[in-house]
Amino acid sequence: MSRDKELLAQIYRDYIACLNSQDWARLGQFVADDATHNGKQFGLAGYRAMLEKDFDDIPDLAFNIQLLACDPPYVASRLLFDCRPKGEFLGLPINGRRLSFAENVFYRFDNSKIVEVWSVIDKAAIEAQLQSDSGRGPV
Secondary structure (H helix, E strand, O other), rough: OOOHHHHHHHHHHHHHHHHHHOHHHHHHOOOOEEEEOOEEEEEHHHHHHHHHHHHHOOOOOOOEEEEEEEEEEEEEEEEEEOOOOOOOOOEEEOOEEEEEEEEEEEEEEEOEEEEEEEEOOHHHHHHHHHHHHHOOOOO
């Protein structure tokens, strides 16, 4: 792996560690002031608010890297989650049930900071788990 790819991969791993520790004061080290998420202008403040809400809605949220590919200035990652959202998640009534799902995310970096994020969560996997759990309470 080239030096640039190794450096970008390490920056990304440090970013994920920042999220998992909820070290919001350091988020600006990884996310640009004018960052976008799925085409929407969020900025650093909006990005932080989104993440804080995610952790409020899902107290046991943890980002786990399954796959990571770097082609500077881009990073592609498949993140795995095993968690219990408190109420609704993606418009689905979860209410504390345990879910396992993946998120596929592409990032564009500029000056070692995330400037664009494109994210897709595997909602079909969540719906399938809810179908198999129907009639049972939280697992």
